[in-house]
Amino acid sequence: MTGQTIVLAGAVLKGAREIGEMCSMGFRNYVNTAGTIFLENLASIFCLGIFVVQILRLTKLSEYESLVLAFTSLVGWGYIFFFTMPFRFTGPFVIMIYKMLFNDVLRFCIIHTIFLAGFSQAFFILFNENGFGGFLSSIKQCFLGLLGEFDLDYYIKGRHPLASVTLLICHIVVITILLLNLLIAMMGDTYADVKKSAAKLWHLERARIALEIENGMSSSERKSDVNKYWVDVKGERYLQVEQVADDRSNLKEGKAEDD
Structure with missing residues (x-):
């Protein structure tokens, strides 16, 4: 009971802060936050999930409560990535995952969905299955084929075994291979691109995090010299970054001079 109270109190405090930030930024700007800083916005989803869980608990809908709580806990752990962003050791890695998920995997899912629907409908027609349940069964078989788990006898024993096996081979070649x-290959290119410009992307995300924190401050806190993280150059603000050369870079420079 104590743990539930602590979680609920934290959700109330964090939710109030997110609502204030949403009011100051505007809902559209809050939702359309660019970059991996959107991870910070997962807090609002987490708080909303906690409130929904409490409502379901009061109404004694335990089945739906467990369902919502499962997804809420996943969102809560995803929010932890926001706190790993400022560190050089983990920040570029989180950026890499973000770019792979929302660029490479997203494009793959779009293309794969088209192929999946096409092959599923083809198998649905060949096996003469009826109803929406039959179509879902075809989708399941095609998806298992993506994972390499398919029953060859299922296709051979159909009404058109030659056509079924031919389509299965085409499906394996196009999807699996x-x-x-x-x-x-796309993930490899993304990894290489992010690794090449890891420092710049990391500084960019740190600037976004600083701006996000600033949006949650009052006007007096923003003007305080203690919280000043930027310099004013000809009317434009620039992030202050302290660059320190590590031992590895010094060794490389020394070797280059010796050569």
Whole structure:
């Protein structure tokens, strides 16, 4: 009971802060926050989930309570990534995951959905299955084919075994071999791009985090010299960054001079 009270109190305090930030920024700007800083906005979803869980608990809908709580806990742990962003050790890695998910994996899912729907409908027609349940069964079989788990006898024993096996081979070639390897190649390119400009992207995300924190401050707190993280150059604000050369870079520079 104590743990539930602490979680609920934290959700109330954080939810109030998010509502204040939403009012100051505007709902559209709050939702359309660019970059991986959107992870900070997961807090509002987490708080909303906690409130919904409490409502379901009061109404004694335990089945739906467990369902909502499961997704809420996942969102809550996803919010932890926001606190790993400012660190050089983990920040670029989080950026890499973000770019892979919302660029590479998203494009893969869109293309794969088209192929999945096409092959599923083809198998649905060949096996003469009836109703929406039959179509869902075809989708399930095609998805299992993506994972390499398919029953060859299921396709051979159909009304058109030759056509079914031919379509199955085409499905394996296009989905399992072509698209999956294409996804791996795209992820490799993303990894190389992020690694090449990891420092710049990390500083950019730190600037976004600083701006996000500033949006939650009052006017007096923003004007305080203690909280000043930027310099004014010709009327424009620039993030102050202290760059420290590590031992590895010094060793590399020394070797280059010796050569």
